[in-house]
Amino acid sequence: MNGDGGAGTAVLARGLGKSYGAVPAVRDLDLTVSSGEIFGFLGPNGAGKSTSIGMLSTLLRPTAGRAEVAGHDIRHEPDEVRRRIGLVFQETTLDVDLTAGQNLRFHADLYGLPRREGRDRALTMLDLMGLAERHSDPVRTFSGGMRRRLEIARGLMHTPRVLFLDEPTTGLDPQTRAVIWEHLHQLREEQGITVFLSTHHLEEAEHCDRIVIIDGGHLVAEGTPSALKAVVGADLVVLRTGDDDTAVRTIRERFGLEATPEPRGIGLRVSDAPGFVPRLCAELTVPVHSVTVTPPTLDDVFLHYTGRTIREVDAGGRGTKG
Numbered sequence: 001m002n003g004d005g006g007a008g009t010a011v012l013a014r015g016l017g018k019s020y021g022a023v024p025a026v027r028d029l030d031l032t033v034s035s036g037e038i039f040g041f042l043g044p045n046g047a048g049k050s051t052s053i054g055m056l057s058t059l060l061r062p063t064a065g066r067a068e069v070a071g072h073d074i075r076h077e078p079d080e081v082r083r084r085i086g087l088v089f090q091e092t093t094l095d096v097d098l099t100a101g102q103n104l105r106f107h108a109d110l111y112g113l114p115r116r117e118g119r120d121r122a123l124t125m126l127d128l129m130g131l132a133e134r135h136s137d138p139v140r141t142f143s144g145g146m147r148r149r150l151e152i153a154r155g156l157m158h159t160p161r162v163l164f165l166d167e168p169t170t171g172l173d174p175q176t177r178a179v180i181w182e183h184l185h186q187l188r189e190e191q192g193i194t195v196f197l198s199t200h201h202l203e204e205a206e207h208c209d210r211i212v213i214i215d216g217g218h219l220v221a222e223g224t225p226s227a228l229k230a231v232v233g234a235d236l237v238v239l240r241t242g243d244d245d246t247a248v249r250t251i252r253e254r255f256g257l258e259a260t261p262e263p264r265g266i267g268l269r270v271s272d273a274p275g276f277v278p279r280l281c282a283e284l285t286v287p288v289h290s291v292t293v294t295p296p297t298l299d300d301v302f303l304h305y306t307g308r309t310i311r312e313v314d315a316g317g318r319g320t321k322g
């Protein structure tokens with residue numbers, strides 16, 4: 001290891017940034033990712049996720065700061081970094097006229113793997129990604145999920161220490177996403193590889209050991225998904241009653257809490273919903289048709305730090321705060 005990250009550090013960034021002309025896309029990024037972690041970059045469209053992965057994978061030149069990946073400096077030792085990383089992009093880069101095995105062997109040739117080693121590694125990686133029996137089939141016959149798994153298999157051909165995945169399950173249905181995640185978890189177990197991914201899917205971020213939340217090029221929060229949600233701390237309780245006005249008044253008078261209108265009733269945030277709901281129901285004098293308790297989500301965390309939800313930002317285009 002060349003820098004101050006230590007032997008167990010896979011990715012280290014200090015003050016890393018990139019501007020496109022006068023437009024800052026990523027600002028002052030500090031990161032430490034441990035070897036073997038599944039680490040996620042969560043943020044809405046335009047937050048700076050692809051730019052960050054581009055810099056760490058040596059495809060984009062930073063305009064500020066420094067970073068090391070697998071122990072090598074991204075600016076001064078880009079070849080050393082490239083040898084040790086795998087990359088899976090948002091857009092497919094497979095040759096659909098070739099078979100799965102040919103796509104992988106082509107990659108092995110690019111990395112100078114001996115023929116036999118390339119063939120063996122291709123079989124092992126196809127097996128790991130659940131594609132062994134499709135080895136000799138042309139990629140044009142593959143579903144979207146199979147293509148994505150094949151791209152991951154290809155990214156692993158040269159035994160990288162860090163695998164970068166830019167939005168690995170975008171455009172795939174929930175069931176296919178779940179299959180890909182099974183394979184990513186298995187990959188980490190069996191190969192001890194560091195997985196570094198970007199996503200704007202909240203469910204995807206939940207799979208990560210640790211995430212950073214990025215917005216407008218800034219890191220706004222960092223931690224395990226559960227620790228981040230614990231900061232928000234409060235469950236959402238939604239009530240559907242026979243008389244919402246009376247219910248709101250009772251909640252204010254008895255508990256000093258302010259319930260607000262929700263799409264399906266009235267809602268309030270409390271830190272211990274399982275303990276609170278029975279007391280609430282005992283105090284209410286109006287009919288209660290339903291009570292729903294929702295623990296905090298990562299979108300609540302995003303809202304907590306930025307004042308907007310990821311869904312809102314994505315729906316409104318490439319917005320940034322302010």
Ligand SMILES: Nc1ncnc2c1ncn2[C@@H]1O[C@H](COP(=O)(O)OP(=O)(O)OP(=O)(O)O)[C@@H](O)[C@H]1O
Nearest residue numbers: 020023024025043044045046047048049050051052
């Ligand atoms: N080549 C470029 N030239 C100018 N501006 C760019 C370029 N690439 C990205 N940007 C801008 O930099 C900011 C960050 O973009 P980036 O693609 O890194 O975000 P992202 O979080 O990956 O979003 P997405 O998921 O939509 O790709 C955005 O405001 C974007 O418009």
